[in-house]
Every structure is written in C-alpha cells, then in structure tokens.
Amino acid sequence: MTLEQLLADTKPALQEIQTRDLADIQQASDWQAKYRILMQLGKKLPPMPEKMKQQEWLVKGCESRAWLMHYHDKSTDKHYFILDSEARIVKGLMAIMLCLVNGMSSAELAKFDLCHKFDQLNLKPYLSQSRGNGLTAMAEKIKACCPAA
Amino acid sequence: MSGFDVQQFRSQFTFFQLQPDWVYLDNAATMHKPKAVTDAVQRFYQQQNSNVHRGAHQLSQRATTEFEQARDIVASFINAKHRHEIIFTSGATAALNQIAFGLMHTVLQPGDRILLTQLEHHANIVPWQLHCQRHGIHIDVVPLNSSLQLDLAAYQQLLLQKPKVVSFSHVSNVLGHIQPVQQMVAMAKAAGAITVIDGAQGVVYQQPDMQQLDCDFYVFSGHKIYGPTGTGVLYGKTALLEQLTPLLAGGEMIEQVSFVNTTFNKLPFRLEAGTPNIAGVIGLGAALQWIQQYNNNDLIQHKSLLLKAFFSGLAQIKGVDILSMPVHNAGIVALNVDSEHPSDVAAMLDQQQVAVRSGQHCAMPLFSYLARPGAVRCAFAAYNTLDDVNRCLLALEQAVEILTA
Ligand SMILES: Cc1ncc(COP(=O)(O)O)c(C=O)c1O
Numbered sequence: 001m002t003l004e005q006l007l008a009d010t011k012p013a014l015q016e017i018q019t020r021d022l023a024d025i026q027q028a029s030d031w032q033a034k035y036r037i038l039m040q041l042g043k044k045l046p047p048m049p050e051k052m053k054q055q056e057w058l059v060k061g062c063e064s065r066a067w068l069m070h071y072h073d074k075s076t077d078k079h080y081f082i083l084d085s086e087a088r089i090v091k092g093l094m095a096i097m098l099c100l101v102n103g104m105s106s107a108e109l110a111k112f113d114l115c116h117k118f119d120q121l122n123l124k125p126y127l128s129q130s131r132g133n134g135l136t137a138m139a140e141k142i143k144a145c146c147p148a149a
Numbered sequence: 150m151s152g153f154d155v156q157q158f159r160s161q162f163t164f165f166q167l168q169p170d171w172v173y174l175d176n177a178a179t180m181h182k183p184k185a186v187t188d189a190v191q192r193f194y195q196q197q198n199s200n201v202h203r204g205a206h207q208l209s210q211r212a213t214t215e216f217e218q219a220r221d222i223v224a225s226f227i228n229a230k231h232r233h234e235i236i237f238t239s240g241a242t243a244a245l246n247q248i249a250f251g252l253m254h255t256v257l258q259p260g261d262r263i264l265l266t267q268l269e270h271h272a273n274i275v276p277w278q279l280h281c282q283r284h285g286i287h288i289d290v291v292p293l294n295s296s297l298q299l300d301l302a303a304y305q306q307l308l309l310q311k312p313k314v315v316s317f318s319h320v321s322n323v324l325g326h327i328q329p330v331q332q333m334v335a336m337a338k339a340a341g342a343i344t345v346i347d348g349a350q351g352v353v354y355q356q357p358d359m360q361q362l363d364c365d366f367y368v369f370s371g372h373k374i375y376g377p378t379g380t381g382v383l384y385g386k387t388a389l390l391e392q393l394t395p396l397l398a399g400g401e402m403i404e405q406v407s408f409v410n411t412t413f414n415k416l417p418f419r420l421e422a423g424t425p426n427i428a429g430v431i432g433l434g435a436a437l438q439w440i441q442q443y444n445n446n447d448l449i450q451h452k453s454l455l456l457k458a459f460f461s462g463l464a465q466i467k468g469v470d471i472l473s474m475p476v477h478n479a480g481i482v483a484l485n486v487d488s489e490h491p492s493d494v495a496a497m498l499d500q501q502q503v504a505v506r507s508g509q510h511c512a513m514p515l516f517s518y519l520a521r522p523g524a525v526r527c528a529f530a531a532y533n534t535l536d537d538v539n540r541c542l543l544a545l546e547q548a549v550e551i552l553t554a
Contacts, residue, residue, distance in 0.1 A: 031500040035551055063508045064492045064522070086522060087490040088552075089497075 038092030062134025177528035219434030251393030319351025325481025
C-alpha cells in the first residue's frame with residue numbers, strides 16, 4: 001500500500017465523518033450511544049500498514065500508541081492526514097480531529113482552534129482529560145504540521 | 150465471625166460521602182484518606198505550622214515533637230529496632246533512588262552484580278540502571294514462572310553469581326501477587342547479598358515486621374497506606390544506612406561546614422536534607438495510628454472476600470482475560486477484554502464512574518514479558534464493598550457488550 005493509496009482511501013472516510021457522523025455524535029443521547037459511534041468512526045478509516053508505523057509518526061505522550069502521517073500537497077497548499085491507533089475510542093476521537101482539519105490550507109490550519117471546535121461538539125472533556133489518551137499530543141502534532149510562517 | 154464493619158470503616162472517609170456515585174478501584178495508585186489524616190494535616194497548618202529542629206520558640210518545639218512522634222509511630226508500625234532507622238522521604242521512588250545512589254562506591258564497586266526481578270515497578274529498576282551503567286555494575290533479572298510468580302529455582306541460581314544487592318517488591322503493583330519475601334530474604338542473605346524490599350504495595354496489605362523479615366532496607370510511600378502524598382519511608386538497618394552516601398545535601402543533615410570539608414549529622418538527619426514534609430509526616434503518623442485500631446486479619450479477610458466475589462463474577466463475563474492469580478493476591482486484579490486495548494475498557498468504566506487504571510502501570514518489562522499492550526487494573530482496598538465489586542462487574546459487562554457489538 002502506498003501513501004497515495006492510503007490518502008485516497010482516508011479522504012472519503014474523513015469526509016463522511018465530517019458530513020454525517022459529527023451530527024450523530026452531537027445528538028447522542030447517552031455515553032453508550034456516543035461511544036458506539038466513536039468506535040464506528042475508527043473502523044471507517046483504513047488501517048495503517050504495520051510497516052508504516054514508524055517511530056517518526058508516533059504520537060508521543062499517549063497511553064495507547066497512535067500514529068499520524070501528514071502529507072502537504074504543495075501545489076494546492078492543502079494538508080492531508082493518515083491516522084491509526086491501538087485504542088478504538090481514541091482512534092474515533094482522533095478521526096474527528098482529523099476530519100476537521102483535513103484538506104485545510106496552511107493559513108487555515110494555523111488559525112484553526114481545535115479546542116473551541118471540540119467544545120462545540122461537546123467533546124471538550126476528552127481533550128482536557130489527563131494527557132494519557134494522547135489527544136492533546138495529537139492536537140499539538142497536527143498544529144506542528146503547519147510550515148513555519 | 151469477623152468483627153469488621155465495612156460501612157463503619159468506610160464512613161471515616163469524607164471522599165465517599167462527597168462522591169457517593171464513584172466506585173474507586175484505583176487504590177494501587179493512591180488511596181483515600183480517613184478524616185483522622187486530613188484532620189491532622191489541617192490541624193498542623195491551622196494551629197502550629199512551624200519548622201522543625203531549628204526554631205527558638207515553643208511552636209517549633211511542638212512541631213518537632215509531633216514530627217519525631219511520627220517517626221516513633223512508623224518505627225513501631227514496622228517493628229524497627231531503632232527509631233533512627235526510619236528516614237522520611239517524599240515517597241518510595243525517592244527512597245529507592247537514595248538507596249541506589251547511596252550504595253555506589255561504598256558497597257557496590259565496578260564489576261559487581263545486583264539482582265532485580267521481571268515484575269518490578271520502574272522505580273525499582275531505573276534508579277539502579279542509572280547508577281549501575283555509570284559505575285560498571287551488572288544487573289541480573291529473576292524471571293517469572295508460568296503462573297506469573299517469581300521463579301525461585303532461577304533465583305537460587307542467580308544468587309550463585311554472588312550479587313551484592315538484591316532488590317524486589319513485596320507485592321506486584323500490576324498482578325497483586327504477594328512475593329515470598331521472608332524466604333527470598335533468607336536466600337539472599339545466605340548468599341551474602343544486601344536485601345532491599347519495595348514495599349509500596351506490600352505495606353498496606355500486611356504490616357511488615359522488620360526484625361522478623363530481617364531485610365536490610367524496606368521502602369514505602371505514605372499515600373498508598375491512607376497517608377498524604379509526598380511522604381515516604383526509607384527503613385534501613387543502622388550499619389547500612391551509615392554506608393549510604395546522601396543523595397541530597399543541605400540543611401539539618403549537616404554538622405559542620407567549611408569550604409574545605411563538611412561533616413554530616415547523625416542518623417536519621419544525615420539522610421533528611423532540607424525542610425521535610427512536616428504536615429505530611431504528621432499525617433502519615435496519624436494514618437498508621439488510625440489503621441492500627443483495626444485488626445489487620447479482619448482487613449485481609451474482607452479484601453479476600455471482595456476478591457473472591459470479583460473473580461467469580463469475572464468468570465461469568467465472556468472474553469475476559471485475567472492476568473492475576475486469585476491465590477497469594479493482595480487485592481489487585483489485572484485483566485483485559487479479549488483483543489481490546491485496555492484504555493478502551495478503562496474509558497468505558499470511567500463513563501460508568503468506576504475508577505481504574507489502564508496501561509502498563511510503570512512496569513514495562515513485565516508487559517513485554519506478558520506480550521500484552523497493557524492491562525486494566527482493579528485494586529481493592531478495605532473500604533471497598535461488595536456493592537463496589539458488583540458495580541464494577543456490571544460496568545465491565547456493559548463495556549464488553551459495547552466493545553464486542
Ligand atoms: C511497587 C511500587 N513501587 C514503587 C512505586 C512508586 O511509588 P511513588 O510513586 O509513591 O514513589 C509504586 C507506585 O506506583 C509501586 O506500586
């Protein structure tokens with residue numbers, strides 16, 4: 001599997017999360033419903049092949065291991081991401097993060113306020129939780145993908 | 150018939166009155182504090198608050214008396230021969246660091262060997278590694294057998310290599326397994342080794358008797374035995390404490406200072422640099438005094454009742470992989486749900502207000518041996534009830550249902 005293929009498979013999955021699942025999550029009536037959706041989200045993303053799970057893509061500060069690959073299409077100045085995680089709920093939450101930023105330009109990514117967006121989705125508690133789940137580290141890693149201004 | 154009334158016991162913890170909805174099973178990480186402890190700490194700050202060992206006033210003298218009384222309480226709790234064998238530290242980690250650092254050069258020389266075990270907490274691995282690497286000392290590791298108990302035959306073999314120091318935990322912080330410490334100390338002594346016991350999880354299970362156990366060092370943290378965080382005890386036999394080079398210097402630990410030479414104060418002060426955690430130590434004294442009104446056998450019996458109920462409940466839930474053994478267990482159960490990541494299971498328990506810990510529990514070498522990414526750890530304390538056990542089981546069932554849907 002090449003990076004291009006993975007990106008091609010990931011893009012529609014993230015789009016679908018953006019357009020369909022986010023609303024469902026917001027409307028989930030209880031935690032069980034919310035967690036069921038989160039686990040489905042993780043499943044929508046194509047798994048990263050084992051040999052791609054290199055140290056440099058590892059999201060540090062994470063109790064379960066997660067990997068984030070980034071691709072910057074310089075011709076269009078758009079940022080694309082590939083994600084995997086050992087833990088399903090974390091993967092679902094990270095997928096939400098990614099669908100919010102996937103395809104953004106450098107300028108958009110630089111000013112994007114992830115915390116604010118997570119708050120709107122009633123997901124803020126997961127972000128501010130102990131660093132253990134790695135979401136904060138993930139947010140930092142996404143921000144760090146911005147080319148230095 | 151046991152005289153132990155868990156509701157009476159539990160009612161002394163303000164936390165459970167203020168947070169009645171939580172099932173707290175993260176006791177191996179830290180325990181809740183009874184009112185006797187929080188009151189002692191608050192009383193100290195509100196009515197006394199003076200530094201120890203130095204004030205010219207009565208307030209300081211009273212603080213010193215209380216602080217030193219705590220030392221007596223600890224000494225009697227673990228049946229140390231002398232009160233100066235009790236060194237207050239910030240915790241088990243600090244105590245182990247002091248021992249590892251302090252033995253270098255005085256006892257351990259380049260080319261020597263030391264012996265640890267496969268299931269140690271990082272606090273009983275990394276301080277040794279840090280200093281052993283720099284001083285050219287070799288570390289050997291006692292392996293586990295198939296029931297995840299230490300392999301004593303292998304231990305005996307490794308002792309033939311004449312390690313100078315053997316350091317192991319009283320109770321595994323992941324599995325809850327109680328190590329045969331009495332036997333292990335005797336074997337190590339027969340081989341001429343200095344013995345160090347990491348009692349972080351053991352001390353709350355069984356009040357250790359230093360003179361009977363006859364180990365050279367025993368360490369524990371106050372916060373895992375109903376006491377305040379930032380307190381800990383380094384017990385050592387006098388002759389060995391004398392051989393420890395102080396890790397920290399300054400303050401009361403000094404007798405005479407010039408820029409040519411400094412001489413140190415006598416024990417225990419020699420190893421207690423700087424202003425100690427006075428309120429914390431007084432709180433720890435209060436904790437140990439408080440727990441001694443209960444018969445420890447009653448507490449052990451109560452916990453084994455909880456464990457039994459938990460294990461038999463777990464057997465009814467499909468797909469649960471239990472790492473801990475029910476026998477020789479101090480009250481900790483490490484488990485996984487089929488191939489699910491432990492953090493997913495723990496997150497779902499958290500949603501149901503069941504507090505557990507997941508991950509590798511600062512014992513990565515154990516998990517690489519187990520070949521698992523981690524585990525969910527349910528650690529029971531004497532204030533837990535059968536209702537807690539049942540709520541945890543129900544929450545686990547719910548988690549399994551959602552995860553395997
Ligand atoms: C077996 C063991 N040793 C050492 C420690 C370290 O204790 P502390 O963090 O209180 O210094 C712990 C705590 O988790 C432990 O369980």
